[in-house]
Amino acid sequence: MTKVIMSGSARVAVRIDADSVRLWKYGANKEPQTLPHRYLRLLFSPTDDLTPLDTDNNEAVTRGLTERVDLADGLMLYVSILDPNLSLGCKKGAARELNEILLSSSAAIRFSDLVTSALIPARYLADIPEFEGVSKVSSLIATIKGQAPALHTVYGALDGAALAANAQELGEGTKRLVAASGIPGRMAQKMVAGELDKLGIERMEAMRLLKGTPNFRDLVVEWFKAVGARALDIPSMQELIEGERDTQAGDSEAKGTKGTDTYDRRTIFDRVGKQKADITPLLRLGKRERAIRYTQQLIDMQMKYGGGEYAAKTLCDLSQRAKELGNLHMQISLAEWATRVAPTDGWSYCQLADGFIGLGKFDDAKKSLEHARIWGQAAYATSGLARILMAHERYQAALDLLDHERQSIADTFVWNQWAECHRRLNRIDDALNAYGEVAERFPEDRVARCGLASTLVDAGRIDEAISMYYLILEQVGSDPIASNGLAHAHHLQGDDESALTLYSRTAREHPEDFISISSHAHLLRILHRFSEATARYRWAHAQYPLVVTFLEGLADVAKAELLFDSSLRYLEQAISMDPRRPNAYVSRIDVFRRMGQKRAALNAADKLIAEFPKNFTAMMARASLFKELGELAIAVDSYKRVVDEFPESTEAGFAARALAQLTGNKKEVERLKGYEGNPRSQWDWLALHLDALRLLRIGRWKPGESQLRLGSEKSPFQHIRSVFRRSLSGFLVSKGRYGEALDALEFDTSDIGALIRLHAFIALDDTANVVTSKNRTAHVPDRMTKLRSLLLSGHAGPGKRDSSEWSEVVDEEIRQLGLGTF
Amino acid sequence: MLQRYTDAQASCKALNLESELARLEAITSTTKVAICRNLNALYHFVTAGQSLQISFYRQVSSGGRLPENNAFDDIRTSVDSRLFPHYYQDILFGALTATDAGVTSYGPYSIFLNDVAISDRTSLFEENSLVFFRDKHKIAPGDKVPVGYRATWAERALLAAAKLHPRLTAEIPENELASLVLLNAGSIEKEDFIEAHIHGSLSLYSVEKVCGPNADTGRESVMLQAVTEYLEAANIPLELT
Known part of the structure; x- marks a missing residue:
């Protein structure tokens, strides 16, 4: 009698005959591989009493297993492929106990159902006749629910949707396990915990992973994280890993036979690690040819000893490294390579899709995601499609997709992205609820x-x-x-x-977390610690020459130091490195503006729009520049188009309204209503600030001042409080309330703040402070020097100042904060 | 499109580039449409009596050619069907040019078309439509095609102005203006041009002139000699470089 058995890894279908075991690698479409029984390892263990076995004992267990299969018709066991020289196994006593369990539980559970209906997705079995007529997951659930107490743990890559659908009928503990099944990878893992043994299959499976893969540690940690090791009260995986490492270290004679040659497992493992380490700097520095040559040597060696599966894992690993190092082209090359080496490995297609999305090659990304879905990475495929939609700013479509899919995919990728979509749509309450739900569902x-x-x-x-x-x-x-x-x-x-x-x-x-490096340097720049910021960015650029962000950072520091030519040079470099990235184009506009070259800035904005027709910042900059050039009608029209294009942009609407007010377009003012409601987000506070400026411009001093005071005292965002304070002090100076203005500017270190102080001190005839402020403002940016000289020459002293100039300066400061130009 | 043209005018006015914009418009209003082919295709077109230039789709459906295995032909149908719903099979593609060359990466021989033969059935598009859809606007199935990027034959100068004004500089020379209209960069992805969409097929009677490289020796010179004779017979100038 022959029976079909599934391996624990859900990658190989196994059939046990009387004299041998046959294996099918699904998707490979090849003749089955025939092995002697000793290549089987028992995964369905009655105890966690695991000790290394000698060959005799191992064979004894295996023999008992096959006999039992013959005796109990329809009873199947859950096994995995065994490397006999490295295996763990059961003691004879355990084997006897197992036989008793098998006998007692034969009526309780038909593992064939489990194997054929759940562990292997049906589409992979099309060319294996033995799998025809499989039963459904629902019957499996029913079987498990009625299982004998002896059955303590069942683990398998069950069909996520069906099990989730049936989860309602299970107990609380089971529900939790089902919920915890969001392991990365299509192999959704479901567990049903029994009473007797908290370790069971998972521990043995972990051991198998430890044995079987070069990146065992990551896999095991990831796996246990996903199934909620803490919730299951499973002892620290770290202990298991360390224990297994010791075992491996002591087993220096261990030999492998997978692939085309025998090998010393530890030596090979070490060599792979070393070669990967050698390739990493080449990826970092963009030395493509050498990186490919070294990788080829590594893959050749792995194909010889480990086969395509391990080679693909290595390539995916390197691909991910390339991404982390900013080398997106190599990320794609390596992932493509992985798909050639292991055409049925879904994760390779995920890596490939990730690279294509990073480069904006969305058609190619979609194809890769389709392959990923076919080869078991449905969660990633869904998540990737959502990323593509989000890259097209189609957040609502992405949300709809994820909202639908998350019901059937218990995967953190999908759920987190679903929550993030709410956030991108600026629905803060919904986003808070959504993230709360995800955090509750996936507590780890x-x-x-x-x-x-x-x-x-x-x-x-x-x-x-x-x-x-x-x-x-x-x-x-x-x-x-x-x-x-x-x-x-x-x-x-x-x-x-x-x-x-x-x-x-x-x-x-x-050390390779770019966000912390660049954020550190960025903050140093904001704090005017320019030399430190430059040193930080330069170091990062030397370390990671393919990462454009650091060049853009250098340009920002140079701009802040008024070294505009250097800034433009860095930006040109950044644009030539990655012309499809708008950031450097945007910065270029800003540099020209600071240089006082409004026309050059306008041209830069036009060029940006030509390359990125829907770029919000470019459209806003264009409108703002026309305003500065005195072309108010064109500016207003440009703002209106921004509003039409980005209806959810509050500051665009307010800017248009302020301008419409200036041009006397009352109808337009009416159409674009003012800010209403309680400000919470940064955007809300900015909208409030803009509204305050508008009120001041139309002479409604009291409510305008009141709004500025509210923001300068109540906003939770320090930089926004500063913006409010500066505007408030500017207003107070214009009203001759110099003392209050100086109070409002306490701790302010900005150039605009210094100019306002200068103004106040001149008015108060405070000579000492005028001198100090004069020195402080000696190097204000170009666009402020005119105002400074006006102040100092007395032409724009108290009572003579045109308030629109102040407003313009304040606007500029807001723009510098990167919060939009208007 | 007129909105974009107005924007271009506003920008150029602000930048004191109004005269350059006017020169660009003047040059573009005299541009021709060129279709580029290799010598083999040109030879068959010119020498085969009543042969017609037909669209890619007509060629494929007639069994006359295979789609190429490249990124463009892969998405070609989806893009063209959005631009020309239900009649994309009838569209021939060319490029607007102010020089003696079309987009030569499609073939070194530029077949210039008579205005009178195409002006009533040709519209112009911002750039290579595949690049426009795939890279710049990332248009997905079901999305609307953005407006403002197409023009009639008569308004081709306005489209050129709307598209190219950010690249204008003060006192830009004439030859640079011409290369703004069509930039041959050696590869299909890098080239920049205003795409011409011609409805229907083209016969030799639609051809105004042909420009391309000379061939002195071998099989190509024989073919080129034949092309020369046939064009002479049809009274169509052939300008070899």
Whole structure:
């Protein structure tokens, strides 16, 4: 009698005959491989009493297993392929116990159902006749529910949708397990825990992974994270890993036979690691040919000893490294290579799609995602499609897709992206609820909790966000996402030293985390610590010459130091490196504006629009420049088009309304209503600020001042409070309330603040402070020098000043903050 | 499209480039449409009596050619069917040029078309439509095709102005203006041109002139000699470089 059995890895179908075992690698469409029985390892263990076996015992167990299969018609076992020289197994006593269990449970569960209906997706079995007529997952669920107590753990890659659908009928513990099944990879893992053994199959499976893969550690950690090791009270995986390492270290004679040659497993493993380490700097420096040559040697060796599966894993690993190092073209090349080496490996297609999305090659990305879905990575495929939609700014479509798919895919990728979509749509309450739901459903997932914290920042609840970030870091230790988020929150609160410390520490602990490196340098620039910022960016650029962000950072620092030519040079370099990235184009507009070359800036904006027709910043800059050039009608028209194109942009609408007010277009003012409601996000506060400016411009001093005071005192965002304070002090100076103006500017270090102080001190006839302020403002940017000279020459002294100039300066300051031009 | 043209005028006025814009418009209003082919295709077109230039789709459906295995032909149908719903099979593609060459990466021989033969059935498009759809506007199935990027034959100068004004500089020379209209960069992805969409087929009677490289030796010279004779017979100038 022959029976069909499924391997624990859900990658190989196994049939046990009386004298041999036959294996099908699904998708490979090849003749089955025939092996002797000793290549089987028992996964269905009655105890966790695992000791290495000698060959005799192993064969004894296997013999008992096959006999039992013969005796109990329809009873199937859950096995995996065994490397006999490295295997663990059961003692004879355990085998006897197993036989008893098999006998007692034969009526309780038909593993054939489990195997044929659930462990192998039906589409992979089309060319294996033995799998015809499979039963459905629902029958499996029913069977499991009625199982004998002896059956303690069943593990398999069950069909996610069906099991989730049936989860309602299961107990709370089972539901939790089902919920925890969002393991990356299509091989959705479901567990039904029994009473007797908390370890069971998972521990053995972990061992198998430890044995079987070069990147065993990552796999095991990932796997246990996904199934919620803590919730299951499974002992630390680290102990298992370390224990297994010791075993491997002591087993120096271990030999493998997978692939085309025998090999010393440890030696090969070490060699792969070393070669990967050699390839990494080549990827970092963009030395393509040498990187490919070295990779070819590595893959040749792996194909010889380990086969395509391991080679593909290595290539995916390297592909991911290339991405982390900013080398997107190599990311794609390596991932493509992986798909050639292992055409049925879904993860390789995921990597490939990721690279294509990064480069904006969305058609190619979609094809790769289709392949990924076919080869078992449905969650990633869905998530990738959503990323493509989001790249097209079709957030609602992405949300609809994810909302639909998340019901059937218990995967953190999909759920987190679903929550993120709400955030991108600026639906803060929905985003908070969504992230909360994800965090509750996947309690071990730090991405969800970081997303929740980040959304709290958006909502202006910075204290809560900081508490949450600290909690996450306490639980997971060092984590770049949480650390960077925490640093950003500190910065928004005005605690820049804490932010710098955090960024610096994160960059030290995670040397390839670009966000912490660039955020650190960015903050140094904001704090006017230019030489440190430049040194930081230069170091990063030398280390990662393919990462454009650092060049853009250098340009920003040069711009802040008024070294405009250098800034433009860096930006040209950045544009030539990555012409499809708009950031450098945008910065170029800003540099020209600061140089006072409004026409050159307008031309730069036009060029940006020609390349990126829907670029919000470029359209706003164009409108703003026309305003500065005195072409108000064109400016208003341009703003209106921004409003039409980006209806959700508050500041565009307010800018248009302010301009319409200036041009006397009352009808338009009426159409574009003012800010209403309680400000929460940064955008809300800016809208309030704009509305205050509008009120001041039309002579409604009291409500305007009141709004400015509200923002300068109540906004949770330190930099926005500064914006309000500067505007308030400008207004107070214009009203001759110099003392109040100086109070409002306390701690302000900006150029505009210094100019306002200068103004006030002149009016107060405070000679000493006038001299100090004069020195302080000696190097204000070009566009402010005119105002400074006007102030100093007395032509624009108190009572003579044209308030629109102040407004213009304030507008400029807001623009410098990167919050839009108007 | 007129909105974009107005924007171009506003920008050029602000930048004191109004005269350059006017010169660009003047040059573009005299541009021709050129279709580029290799010598083999030109030879068959010119020498085969009543042969017609027909669209890519007509060629494929007639069994006369195969789609190429490249990124363009892969998405060609989806793009063209959005631009020309239900009649994309009837569209021939060319490029607007102010020089003696079309987009030579499609073939070194530029077949210039008579205005009178095409002006009533040709519209112009911002750039290579595949690049426009795939890269610049990322248009997905179901999305609307953005307006403002097409022009009639008579308004081709306005389209050129709307598209090219950011590249104008003060006192830009004539030859640079011409290369703004059509930039031959050696590969299909890098070239920049205003795409001409011609409805229907073209016969030899639609051809105004042919420009391309000379061939002195071998099989190509024989073919070129034949092309020369046939064009002479049809009274169509052949300008060899």
